[in-house]
Amino acid sequence: ELKVEQNPLFLxxxxxxxxxxxxxxxxxxxxxxxxxxDPGKSLESLFVLxxxxxxxxxxxxxxxxxxxxxxxxxHITAAVHDPSATYFCAVDHNNNNDMRFGAGTxxxxxx
Amino acid sequence: xxxxxxxxxxxxxxxxxxxxxxxxxNMxxxxxxxxxxDPGLGLRQIYYSMxxxxxxxxxxxxxxxxxxxxxxxxxxxLESPSPNQTSLYFCASSFYxxxxxEQFFGPGTxxxxx
Numbered sequence: 001e002l003k004v005e006q007n008p009l010f011l012x013x014x015x016x017x018x019x020x021x022x023x024x025x026x027x028x029x030x031x032x033x034x035x036x037x038d039p040g041k042s043l044e045s046l047f048v049l050x051x052x053x054x055x056x057x058x059x060x061x062x063x064x065x066x067x068x069x070x071x072x073x074x075h076i077t078a079a080v081h082d083p084s085a086t087y088f089c090a091v092d093h094n095n096n097n098d099m100r101f102g103a104g105t106x107x108x109x110x111x
Numbered sequence: 112x113x114x115x116x117x118x119x120x121x122x123x124x125x126x127x128x129x130x131x132x133x134x135x136x137n138m139x140x141x142x143x144x145x146x147x148x149d150p151g152l153g154l155r156q157i158y159y160s161m162x163x164x165x166x167x168x169x170x171x172x173x174x175x176x177x178x179x180x181x182x183x184x185x186x187x188x189l190e191s192p193s194p195n196q197t198s199l200y201f202c203a204s205s206f207y208x209x210x211x212x213e214q215f216f217g218p219g220t221x222x223x224x225x
Contacts, residue, residue, distance in 0.1 A: 004153075006153075009151075033213060033214075035216075041218075042201065042216045042217060042218050042219055043154075043201065043203075043214075043216045044216070045213040045214065045215070048212075048213050088153060088154065090154075096161070097142050097144070097159060097161065097205065097207060097212060098156070098159065098167070098169065099144065099156055099159075099169075099214070100156070100170070101146075101153040101154040101155070101156075102153050103151060103152060103153040104153050
């Protein structure tokens with residue numbers, strides 16, 4: 001059974017510093033997704049990672065995928081105006097849209 | 112506007128009273144899915160559908176039913192709701208087949224079962 005583990009679960013960031021969220025999964029998959037959820041809102045897609053070594057960047061976010069290690073990382077550079085948000089990784093079980101989500105990492109930024 | 116809609120957005124009901132949460136998408140997506148979100152557990156998939164008349168169980172299907180009679184609609188049915196089904200529910204859709212099918216999520220339905 002596919003298990004997806006994210007850590008840390010909570011992250012208190014300081015402006016301008018870099019942080020990393022880790023997403024480990026337990027079975028073979030080469031489709032990994034990152035989503036963001038603002039408080040009280042729905043989820044929006046950030047990145048789709050489809051192959052070993054894939055790296056994608058947008059603004060202060062950068063995601064990578066190592067399928068051999070079954071690990072994806074999301075790097076964030078914190079900015080003071082960042083609102084609190086929760087970031088989820090999700091793995092496509094069996095590559096047929098049978099999705100398994102991590103528990104989520106809740107980020108806050110200290111001014 | 113491309114979107115996934117859910118109704119109702121909020122619902123308080125009592126144990127055993129059948130209810131349906133509707134989900135509709137206007138993007139011609141083949142794939143649709145229901146999730147529940149509980150604190151500390153992330154999102155757990157309840158059921159998903161790869162096309163009309165094709166549905167499959169996700170991680171936590173017990174106590175739920177779905178149907179996919181039309182491509183755009185994927186209702187979630189709770190025949191006899193219980194308090195442990197109190198949760199935030201999300202519907203999502205995407206294209207199916209090929210690669211990289213990011214999902215588009217609806218606004219969520221907050222359900223309380225007393």
